[in-house]
Amino acid sequence: MPQVTISIGGREFEVGCQDGEEHYLRAAAKMLDTEATALIAQIGRMPEGRMLLMAGLMLADKTAALEDQLRAAEERAAVAERVAADARAHPERIEVPVIPDIVADSFAEVAARAEALADRLEERLA
Numbered sequence: 001m002p003q004v005t006i007s008i009g010g011r012e013f014e015v016g017c018q019d020g021e022e023h024y025l026r027a028a029a030k031m032l033d034t035e036a037t038a039l040i041a042q043i044g045r046m047p048e049g050r051m052l053l054m055a056g057l058m059l060a061d062k063t064a065a066l067e068d069q070l071r072a073a074e075e076r077a078a079v080a081e082r083v084a085a086d087a088r089a090h091p092e093r094i095e096v097p098v099i100p101d102i103v104a105d106s107f108a109e110v111a112a113r114a115e116a117l118a119d120r121l122e123e124r125l126a
Contacts, residue, residue: 009036009051035059 001016006029017025035055040046046054 006033008033009040009055011048011051031059032056 002019002022004015004017004022004025006013006015006026008029013029015025015029032052032055035058036051039051039054039058
């Protein structure tokens with residue numbers, strides 16, 4: 001079991017961890033050290049146990065806030081998924097009550113050409 005030396009609030013600690021977990025331990029210690037350093041800057045030197053307790057509580061508070069944000073984001077995502085699924089299941093139907101002028105004009109032009117061709121054909125057959 002590897003032993004890792006970490007620094008929290010200017011104090012050194014020897015901590016054991018599983019093989020390959022050293023990086024995670026150092027990352028967690030860095031987070032705890034950040035909180036402990038902020039505490040020491042505000043309050044000054046304090047007993048080791050109190051420093052670790054307070055830093056841990058500060059991290060727990062941040063974690064709780066992030067968990068609340070995550071829960072809210074998951075709820076918003078679930079609502080969005082339900083809305084999207086409903087939209088796919090029941091696509092909105094759009095009806096155009098009036099034929100646009102350009103379409104009507106195009107049909108009128110095609111009809112006029114067809115009538116002109118029909119007239120010329122009748123003249124030739126007559």
